[in-house]
Amino acid sequence: MKIAFIGYGQVGAPLADHLQRIGHEVTLAAKDPTSDSVRKALARNASLGVAAPKDAVRDAEVVFLATPFQANEAAVTAIADELRGKILVDCTNPVGPNLSHGLNNAQSGSAMVQALVPDAKVVKAFTIYGFENFEDSSYPAYDVRPVMMYCGEDAAAKTTVGDLIRQLGWEPLDVGGLNQALHLEHMTLLWVRMVRVDGHSPNMVWAVLKR
Numbered sequence: 676m677k678i679a680f681i682g683y684g685q686v687g688a689p690l691a692d693h694l695q696r697i698g699h700e701v702t703l704a705a706k707d708p709t710s711d712s713v714r715k716a717l718a719r720n721a722s723l724g725v726a727a728p729k730d731a732v733r734d735a736e737v738v739f740l741a742t743p744f745q746a747n748e749a750a751v752t753a754i755a756d757e758l759r760g761k762i763l764v765d766c767t768n769p770v771g772p773n774l775s776h777g778l779n780n781a782q783s784g785s786a787m788v789q790a791l792v793p794d795a796k797v798v799k800a801f802t803i804y805g806f807e808n809f810e811d812s813s814y815p816a817y818d819v820r821p822v823m824m825y826c827g828e829d830a831a832a833k834t835t836v837g838d839l840i841r842q843l844g845w846e847p848l849d850v851g852g853l854n855q856a857l858h859l860e861h862m863t864l865l866w867v868r869m870v871r872v873d874g875h876s877p878n879m880v881w882a883v884l885k886r
């Protein structure tokens with residue numbers, strides 16, 4: 676599958692790397708192909724492609740958005756035409772002062788992204804843990820796979836993203852429509868405070884048990 680990445684820092688680079696290694700054609704959508712983040716991503720995996728943002732996104736079936744939340748508007752509106760009809764995996768989180776919700780709980784970050792590019796199929800995923808878990812998604816002491824919760828409005832887009840999640844080693848859990856994104860963003864804040872403030876392991880993830 677052809678996949679483009681907008682943002683390839685702590686979150687985007689390991690996901691891009693892993694997706695390329697399992698057989699996808701992954702391209703960094705680069706405003707500046709000589710930037711530090713392009714250089715670092717290519718040092719991690721020299722088989723990643725690099726193209727101008729419009730070209731990378733036009734050619735992709737799935738686009739990952741892994742930019743700082745404040746950069747989302749500039750990043751997606753610049754390629755709004757190319758994003759039309761594309762699956763847009765929103766990996767971003769709005770984080771406010773003292774680990775509050777960055778949009779004061781008024782709406783989710785993903786709803787804001789969807790409003791910026793209404794013709795894209797936004798699926799929120801890869802947000803509920805820190806980047807350490809995207810660098811290595813194996814938890815060998817357990818028989819269950821760690822869960823990756825995701826949500827969005829478009830069923831076919833969610834099937835595609837669920838497949839990618841499974842290929843990356845996670846158990847995909849579709850938690851519903853994009854109205855669930857606000858709750859996933861709070862799960863992120865829960866994880867971040869537990870790990871970054873209270874000292875829990877950054878390799879802590881959740882699992883789903885059913886009967």
Ligand SMILES: NC(=O)c1ccc[n+]([C@@H]2O[C@H](COP(=O)([O-])OP(=O)(O)OC[C@H]3O[C@@H](n4cnc5c(N)ncnc54)[C@H](OP(=O)(O)O)[C@@H]3O)[C@@H](O)[C@H]2O)c1
Nearest residue numbers: 682683684685686710712741742744746750767768805806
């Ligand atoms: N860090 C985590 O553990 C974690 C976990 C889950 C989700 N998230 C969320 O994931 C997102 C990315 O976090 P991160 O830690 O990966 O950030 P990061 O390491 O700072 O990387 C950000 C990336 O976005 C690019 N970027 C910045 N402004 C841009 C713009 N206007 N247009 C296009 N690209 C732009 C940067 O490229 P340049 O450097 O070339 O500008 C860089 O490649 C955030 O929204 C964060 O809340 C983070």
